[in-house]
Amino acid sequence: MEHPAIQRRTSRQVHVGPVAIGGGAPVSVQSMTNTPTRDVEATVAQIGRLAGAGADIVRVAVPTQADTAALGAILARSPVPIVADVHFHFERALEAVAAGVHKIRLNPGNIADRDRVRRVIDACGERGIPIRIGVNEGSIVERRDGAKRAAEEAAPLVDLMMAKLESYLAIFDACGFGDLVLAAKSPDALTCIEATRRMARRWDYPLHLGVTHAGDLETGIIRSSAALGALLADGIGETIRISLAADPVEEVRAARELLAALRLRAREEAEIIACPTCGRIQIDLLPLVAAIRRALRGRGAGLKVAVMGCVVNGPGEAADAHVAVCGGKGSGVLYVDGRRVRTVAEADIVAAVVAEVERYGRRAEAQG
Numbered sequence: 540m541e542h543p544a545i546q547r548r549t550s551r552q553v554h555v556g557p558v559a560i561g562g563g564a565p566v567s568v569q570s571m572t573n574t575p576t577r578d579v580e581a582t583v584a585q586i587g588r589l590a591g592a593g594a595d596i597v598r599v600a601v602p603t604q605a606d607t608a609a610l611g612a613i614l615a616r617s618p619v620p621i622v623a624d625v626h627f628h629f630e631r632a633l634e635a636v637a638a639g640v641h642k643i644r645l646n647p648g649n650i651a652d653r654d655r656v657r658r659v660i661d662a663c664g665e666r667g668i669p670i671r672i673g674v675n676e677g678s679i680v681e682r683r684d685g686a687k688r689a690a691e692e693a694a695p696l697v698d699l700m701m702a703k704l705e706s707y708l709a710i711f712d713a714c715g716f717g718d719l720v721l722a723a724k725s726p727d728a729l730t731c732i733e734a735t736r737r738m739a740r741r742w743d744y745p746l747h748l749g750v751t752h753a754g755d756l757e758t759g760i761i762r763s764s765a766a767l768g769a770l771l772a773d774g775i776g777e778t779i780r781i782s783l784a785a786d787p788v789e790e791v792r793a794a795r796e797l798l799a800a801l802r803l804r805a806r807e808e809a810e811i812i813a814c815p816t817c818g819r820i821q822i823d824l825l826p827l828v829a830a831i832r833r834a835l836r837g838r839g840a841g842l843k844v845a846v847m848g849c850v851v852n853g854p855g856e857a858a859d860a861h862v863a864v865c866g867g868k869g870s871g872v873l874y875v876d877g878r879r880v881r882t883v884a885e886a887d888i889v890a891a892v893v894a895e896v897e898r899y900g901r902r903a904e905a906q907g
């Protein structure tokens with residue numbers, strides 16, 4: 540049975556270059572480069588890989604003037620809008636705005652001086668550039684300065700984060716600037732959920748979801764999916780980043796997979812279903828799944844492809860897959876729409892699956 544689509548919260552809409560955030564726009568995927576921004580070639584190459592993997596928006600750090608000076612060349616070659624991540628120096632924000640960046644991210648814990656914030660607001664207002672206010676645990680100066688309260692519960696910290704956001708927002712309100720995206724991040728999934736739910740109740744600005752310093756590939760994806768999944772399933776979140784201590788391309792893949800799992804974005808390639816394997820397995824399944832996933836990158840959008848370990852239960856368990864392969868002894872049995880079509884040698888399975896997926900796609904296209 541088809542589940543009803545997630546009812547998304549109503550938020551304002553902002554535009555980051557050509558990408559809309561909020562106001563009913565698809566949940567956008569963000570990532571961040573980890574190259575020195577002043578290294579234009581390396582940064583443009585990485586932005587290209589991120590965009591190729593499905594990033595809608597890419598953020599770059601601009602810690603120095605050399606970095607903001609590189610923005611013009613990067614912007615000219617970037618296939619996606621660029622956000623300048625500004626930490627301590629408001630001048631970097633002004634330089635990034637002058638370079639034509641599509642959005643600015645400010646951390647209230649780092650640039651707190653009202654006059655400086657106003658200058659950034661004025662510059663962004665003149666050019667129609669939105670600002671993301673990203674509060675996180677590091678923004679809570681009082682907490683950082685005080686004794687570390689190891690046993691502190693999530694709720695008081697969330698109170699501090701909300702108070703920080705509220706006082707920062709007062710500066711923007713006073714300037715009549717509402718082209719904003721808000722975020723409240725923590726390395727703790729429950730803190731992220733609580734803080735973001737409170738933002739969603741309090742403001743109608745689009746919300747950026749993320750777990751900060753989430754961890755490596757395994758921990759980071761699980762922690763981020765726990766927090767972002769809970770929020771997105773409740774209709775909260777207009778743009779997301781899954782932060783990982785890994786190649787940022789993995790962030791994009793994970794974010795897209797999460798959105799596809801919740802049917803918030805369509806997959807741009809086949810959905811892979813694989814059995815968990817058991818004592819009935821007749822084939823070396825794990826490398827086969829990885830090889831099929833690699834071979835189908837960017838192909839087979841809208842199709843389910845099942846890779847199953849045996850012909851005993853595999854065909855039944857893969858019944859709703861468009862294309863399935865079930866392992867036999869040194870062979871793979873191929874199914875299309877649940878019907879057995881042929882058996883191929885183990886070495887030919889990947890090519891055979893790709894061929895069936897492409898044939899399926901052509902047939903679907905011809906049928907309109």
Ligand code: SF4
Nearest residue numbers: 814817848849852853
């Ligand atoms: S498909 Fe076969 S090998 Fe895979 S889990 Fe099911 S019974 Fe086990």
